[in-house]
Amino acid sequence: MPTEPRVAVIRGDGIGADVTDATLNIINAALNKVGASPFTCDDIHAGAAYFAETGRDIETDGETRAGDADAIFLGAIGLPSIRHEDRTEISPHLRLRDRFQLYAGVRPVRAYPNAPQRLADPRAAGLDLVIIRESTEGLFYTAAVHNRSIVEGEVTAPDAVSDIMRITASTTRKLHEFAFNMTRRRRDRGRAGKLTCVDKANVFKSQAFFRTLFDEVAQKHQDIDTSYNYVDAMALDMVRQPWEFDVMVMENMFGDILSDLAGGLVGGMGMAACGEIGDETGLFQPAHGSAPDIAGTDRANPLAAILSGAMMLDYLAQKCDLPLYEQAAGLIEDAVAKGFAANALRPMEFGGDMGTRAVTDEVLTQIANG
Ligand code: IPM
Ligand code: MG
Numbered sequence: 001m002p003t004e005p006r007v008a009v010i011r012g013d014g015i016g017a018d019v020t021d022a023t024l025n026i027i028n029a030a031l032n033k034v035g036a037s038p039f040t041c042d043d044i045h046a047g048a049a050y051f052a053e054t055g056r057d058i059e060t061d062g063e064t065r066a067g068d069a070d071a072i073f074l075g076a077i078g079l080p081s082i083r084h085e086d087r088t089e090i091s092p093h094l095r096l097r098d099r100f101q102l103y104a105g106v107r108p109v110r111a112y113p114n115a116p117q118r119l120a121d122p123r124a125a126g127l128d129l130v131i132i133r134e135s136t137e138g139l140f141y142t143a144a145v146h147n148r149s150i151v152e153g154e155v156t157a158p159d160a161v162s163d164i165m166r167i168t169a170s171t172t173r174k175l176h177e178f179a180f181n182m183t184r185r186r187r188d189r190g191r192a193g194k195l196t197c198v199d200k201a202n203v204f205k206s207q208a209f210f211r212t213l214f215d216e217v218a219q220k221h222q223d224i225d226t227s228y229n230y231v232d233a234m235a236l237d238m239v240r241q242p243w244e245f246d247v248m249v250m251e252n253m254f255g256d257i258l259s260d261l262a263g264g265l266v267g268g269m270g271m272a273a274c275g276e277i278g279d280e281t282g283l284f285q286p287a288h289g290s291a292p293d294i295a296g297t298d299r300a301n302p303l304a305a306i307l308s309g310a311m312m313l314d315y316l317a318q319k320c321d322l323p324l325y326e327q328a329a330g331l332i333e334d335a336v337a338k339g340f341a342a343n344a345l346r347p348m349e350f351g352g353d354m355g356t357r358a359v360t361d362e363v364l365t366q367i368a369n370g
Contacts, residue, residue, distance in 0.1 A: 005040075005319075005325075006042060006068070006069045006070050008041075008044050008068075008069035009041045009072075010043075010045075010062075010074045010075065011043070011075045012076050012290065013047040013076055013079050014079065014290025014291050014292040014295040015076060015294060016047070017075055017296075018075075018295065018300045019302040019304070019305035019356070020073065023073070023308070025360055026335075026367070027332070029367050029368070030328035030329075033328070033367055034324045034327045035324060036328060039070070044065055045062065046062055047092070047290075048078055048290075049082070051090045052079075052082050057090050057092040062092075063092075063095070070316055070319055071282050071315055071316055072096065072282070072284070073283075074284070075285070075290075076285070076286070076288065076289055076291070077090065077091060077290065078290050079290060081292075093283075093285070094140065094143060097135050097144060098136055100280060100283070101136055101171070101279065102136065102282065103136050104135070104276070105132065105134065105135035105252075105255060105259075105274060105275075105277075106311070107255070107259040107272065107274050107287060108129075108130045109128075109130070110127065110129075110266060110271075111124060111128070112345075113125070113340050114343045114346075115271065115340055115345075116268070118264060119239070121243075124265065126243060127243060127265060129245050129262065130182065131255055131258055131259045132178065132179045132247060132250070133252060134175050134251050134255065136252070137168060137251075138165055138251030138254075139165045139251065139252055139253035140252040140253060165206045167206040167209050169209075169213060172210055173213055173217060176197075176217035176218075178277070179247060180217060180220075182247060183224050183246065183247045191246055192246040195224055195226050195227075195246070196228065196229050196247070197210070197214040197229075198229050198230075198231050198248050198250035199211050199230065199231065201228070202230060211228065231250065234248070234250075234254075235261065238261050259287060260272070267350055268301075268350065269286075269288035270286075270288060271304055271307075273286060273310075273311060274286065274287040274304075275308065275311040275315060282315045282319075284311055284315070286304030286307075288304055298357055299348050300356050301347040301348065302356050302359055303336060303359065306360075307336065310330075310332040313325045313332070332363070334366075335367045336363060338366050338370070344362050344365075345363070
């Protein structure tokens, strides 16, 4: 008997609250439309503003409660004006990735009609790809847990500071396994179904290891077309011929950078949805930041958050055995696509006339008519 899911909600900083409210609105409408009961929310305070107030970056029991939920939704965390002594920003989010081992960062990139296309080539109109960014180790390893011990490789001598690129077999095997399975699912839904391993195996031992593990996992998935690309060449191809790619898998920092680049190709960060998935739970967040300059002014584009919310519904559908949740996710994705096709979604982020509420209302209208 499926149980009613529980979602930990972290609105966080800046526009985090604006886009989270918009997303919860949309999700409730979609669940209602398909006749599914809503999930319960557990609001957790966290972020840079919370840190400035309390000296803690998340509520005392916040991490435990986040882990008790079936999924976590996060608006945005971080304020450039509030930092640790070493000048890095407040990022409890990185610790959540580490604590719950959310290794598979899924970042879909899709072109919509009437949304800006930064590439003149007509093939850019059909862009539809996914970056899978490992999200717990790689070059973020020392940053994941703030001030992770020097014993584990961080050097903080006065005249040199090192972060390390850590690639472990256990996480990387799971990551590649996830990537192959996602590629197959996409192929079954009519997409290209090709997987590219993006690395820097020509230079770094850790990256050669990443590729070796890719080859090893590929043996079990011989029905999937694979290729390799060095990360610098991938940056070039992302601009030159992104339509040649379907699913790409890479270490943490490469994925952080290339997913912003890819988001730019289809408009901007307001389109950059993200799900970070581990074996036990998933965290869903728009990959844009907190944009404090426009917080609370009804100008943020909520679509990345809304699309991340749809990813969360898909995830909950599988995890909690709730097929209606998958339908609701599809309804939201279609509503966004139809809204753009009708040129009825014109976010201010792209020079349009629609703020957070107007964009949300249009998606609601599309859902109602869907
Ligand atoms: C992202 C963000 C985060 C990251 C920041 C806010 C810590 O840029 O989700 O891509 O670097 O992972
Ligand atoms: Mg980023």
